[in-house]
Amino acid sequence: MQTSSNKPTFKALIPFLIFIFTFLSVGIIQEDFYALPAPIAVISGIAVAFVLFKQSIHTKIKVLLDGCGDHKILTMCLIYLLAGAFAEVTKATGSVDAIVNFGLELISSQYLYFSVFVISAFLSVSTGTSVGSIVALSPIVMGFAETEGLSLSILCGALLGGAMFGDNLSVISDTTIAATQSLQVKMSDKFKANIKIALPAALVTIGILIYKAFTLDTITSDRINHSYSLIKIFPYILVLTLSIKGINVFSTLFLGIISAGVLGVIYKDFTVLEFTQTSFVGFQNMTEIFLLSLLTGGLAALVTYNGGIEYILIKIKGFIKNKKSAQFGISALVSTVNLAIANNTVSIIISGPIAKSINDQYNLENKQTASLLDIFACIIQGVLPYGAQVLMILSFAKGDITYFELVTNTWYILLLLISSLIYIVFNNTGKARGF
Numbered sequence: 001m002q003t004s005s006n007k008p009t010f011k012a013l014i015p016f017l018i019f020i021f022t023f024l025s026v027g028i029i030q031e032d033f034y035a036l037p038a039p040i041a042v043i044s045g046i047a048v049a050f051v052l053f054k055q056s057i058h059t060k061i062k063v064l065l066d067g068c069g070d071h072k073i074l075t076m077c078l079i080y081l082l083a084g085a086f087a088e089v090t091k092a093t094g095s096v097d098a099i100v101n102f103g104l105e106l107i108s109s110q111y112l113y114f115s116v117f118v119i120s121a122f123l124s125v126s127t128g129t130s131v132g133s134i135v136a137l138s139p140i141v142m143g144f145a146e147t148e149g150l151s152l153s154i155l156c157g158a159l160l161g162g163a164m165f166g167d168n169l170s171v172i173s174d175t176t177i178a179a180t181q182s183l184q185v186k187m188s189d190k191f192k193a194n195i196k197i198a199l200p201a202a203l204v205t206i207g208i209l210i211y212k213a214f215t216l217d218t219i220t221s222d223r224i225n226h227s228y229s230l231i232k233i234f235p236y237i238l239v240l241t242l243s244i245k246g247i248n249v250f251s252t253l254f255l256g257i258i259s260a261g262v263l264g265v266i267y268k269d270f271t272v273l274e275f276t277q278t279s280f281v282g283f284q285n286m287t288e289i290f291l292l293s294l295l296t297g298g299l300a301a302l303v304t305y306n307g308g309i310e311y312i313l314i315k316i317k318g319f320i321k322n323k324k325s326a327q328f329g330i331s332a333l334v335s336t337v338n339l340a341i342a343n344n345t346v347s348i349i350i351s352g353p354i355a356k357s358i359n360d361q362y363n364l365e366n367k368q369t370a371s372l373l374d375i376f377a378c379i380i381q382g383v384l385p386y387g388a389q390v391l392m393i394l395s396f397a398k399g400d401i402t403y404f405e406l407v408t409n410t411w412y413i414l415l416l417l418i419s420s421l422i423y424i425v426f427n428n429t430g431k432a433r434g435f
Contacts, residue, residue, distance in 0.1 A: 012308030014052060015299060016350070019045030020337070023346075038346055039291040042299055049302040060302065067301020068294050076181040076293050080286040082253035083172040087127055088282030089257055089275065090235050093264040098232035099123050112150060113209040116141055117158040117165075117412070121202070124166025126236035128173040131388050133163040138396035151212075153405040156393050158209055160382060161412030163389060165202050168378040168416075169194055172239065172253065174289055174345040175374050182352025183359060183370040187249055190374070193367040197375060197423045201415035208411050229267075235260040289345065296349050304353070313357050326362040327424045330355045330369060331376040339384070344377035368427070375420050382413040 023041035030036075050060055067073070099122060116137070124133040141155045167173050171187045180190050239256035261275045270278060303309060316333065320326045333354060338347035351373060359369040381387050385403050393406060407413070 008307045008311035008314055010308075010311055011052070012303050012306035012311060015045040015049035016303050016308065018048045019299065020350075023343075037288060038343065039288060039295055042292060042295040045299050046295065046302070049299065049306075053302065053306050055305075063301050063305045064298040067298040067304075070297050070301070072181050072184065073293055073297035076177055077290050079177045079181070079249055079253070080174065080290050080293070081283050082250065082257065083128055083174075083177065084284075084286035085279040085282035086172060086235070086239065086253050086256045086260065087129070087132075088285060089260040089264065089278050090127070092278045093232055093235075093260055093267065093269045094229075095126075095232045095235060095260065095263075098229055099126060099236065102230065102233065111210060111213050113154055113158050113213050114206055116155055117162040117202075117206060117209055120159050120162025121166040124163045124173075125170045125240065126166075128167070128170040128176075130163035130167035131392060133166060134159060134389055134392045134396075137163075138393060142396055151409075152397065153401045153409045154209070154212055156397060156401060156406050157409030157411065158205075160389060160393055160406065160410045161205055164378050164382040165198060165412055165416075168198055168374055171249070175348055175377060178293070178345055178348040178352065179370040179374040182348065182373065183356055183366045185366040185370050188245065188247075189367040190370045193365070193371040194374065197371065197419050198416060201412055201419040204415050205412040232263060232267075235263065292346065293349060296346070300350075300353055309353055309357070312354055313361075316354070316358065317361070320358070320362065323362050323364060324424060326358050326364060327369070327372060330358055331372050331420070331424070334373050335376045335380045338377050338380040343388075344374075344381040347377045347380075348373050372420070372424075375416065379413055379417050379420070382410065383407050 019041050022044045023036060023038060026036040026041075046064065050057070053060060055063075099119075120133050120137055123137065124130050127133060137159055141159050142152070167175065169191060170176055171191060176187060176190065180187050183190075235256050238259055239252055242252040242255065257279060261272075261279075264270050264275060264278075265272055300309070316329050320329050330351075334347050334351040337350050338344055355369055355373055358364075359366060382389060384390060390403065390406065394401070394403060397406075
């Protein structure tokens, strides 16, 4: 990516601010933060950059294309495509239903609060999407709420917490891909650093949910038989195992897609030709995030070239005195951006270059910085009243619970924040190698 050829200046940040303002204002007016496609909002910032900056059109186009073609951006985009294909093929084979039904059959109905958190977490880890997990499980959770003595707010809090836990740790999540590519760190390393922070919060959450189950006046003992095929879960287990072992992400996702495709053909869920068509549908599903990453890379290059990123670094570094304050600065940065645009993936993409500069300047561990980027974007996204996850659950609840009831029963998010702050304060940081 192009380096700055100009003095640090706030003026260079205006295109970025236009992008954020456009995305945010349309979302507020429409009461839907996905009404305006994010790539279009980025284009508005790029257009302002071309008008505002003084270089020749040829130079600006070259900087833009160099940014779009940066190897980290292209790597991220290709991973998105493979992740989309994997998600779509496994959905077509019935693997998502198999995961849900297996979890429901395995865990006693006495622990429905606990089971909703665990199933939501596992589904989100496996599919890489918190919103998808919420959409898949919300109808089931609303049905659970009709069981005598069960609290809808606790069930929904468990659903939201589990979905965010899984999305934060998933190796095929947009946020994980963005964070690891921004910091140039292996997914397996980020996962290991991430789980040290997230797992304690999850375990305490599970303990609270189990306690809540025992405090119920009445617990329904009726069991529903759920049909599933364990073999259908294999592609998810394969991808998760290979990722944790540090196998190259391209190889991991490719093998996951092939294994799911073979199962689909064997079980006659689709033909070989339909498998290729389904994979392409998965590619298409990632078009928005693909274009967003590509165009944001170009916009970031223009802003960097004109001194914008360096200006932010100078201002942030004024508040940073040591490694710990550097980590707090990075966490505050991605949190603030996410508050503004209500999209954790976009927040990480925007904050990534700045976080990488601070990381290198203060000799932090790449995997820890990537983990903090993902975690704090997750924390903010999980409590935003205008975030997709919260809005989705409240929509399914149809007014039976309020926003306040939902977030006050999503203990995982609060515990994750506490765990993260403790980790920053007491952890000794040091430099780690990336790829």
